[in-house]
Amino acid sequence: MSSTALLPLSDITACCAPITQETISADNAEKLARTLKAIADPTRLRLLSMVGAHEDAEVCACDLTEPLGVGQPTVSHHLKILVDAGILSREKRSQWAYYKLVPGALDSIGSLLATT
Template sequence: MPFTETRAVPEASTAAVALDFVTNATGVSDVADGATDAAAAAAAACCAPAAREAIGADEAERLARLLKAVADPARLRLVSLVAAHDDMEACVCDLTEPLGLSQPTVSHHLKVLVDAGILTRDKRGTWAYYRLVPGALGTLADRVLGL
């Protein structure tokens, strides 16, 4: 003859849900039908609604390009080097040597950063000057993390 017992099953939240287990003649415990509904209701109640709106598909694409641009160590160093200069502006001639890369490679990385909207480029005579776009990286933290 089967008997019924109640066991506390810990949930991911701080609350516990009591489930009724029915032990059959073979000694195997099964969850009673009514307990399944109670567990489902408790699980649904633990999910909190979003506190703010998530980013849309278009903005996700734009921010992914921004993240991809700074994901390269050389480009991340370039952003840091430009930001370290007065007025957050540096000549390409000052950026090649610290990286230890060829001038064409540095120029390629700078173009990626300009295309991503992180730097701007200003040609003066034979040299190009790069300036950090104010708030370009702050936008990333604001939109993705909601900071």
């Protein structure tokens, strides 16, 4: 038998500090993960940058293929992902589609990163 004595529960301290701030809910974690997944691509990050930097923060899809160096179907695919994620909005004008950033769509990412 071992001669090691067990400590009374009152003498045991927690190994870590308790969580003192509110943590992200499961629902919010799902939404944030979808947003992060949508922007976790170099082409989509560049698209967001181009849209945000364009005059009036709005750009025609036809103006994005040449600067990206990819074809129109590839640009359309990436833009659709960003629209579906709620990061960009799309407005059809005649035969052209115009995209702009949805106000506040990326705020949750910024606030999450600011607290870490």
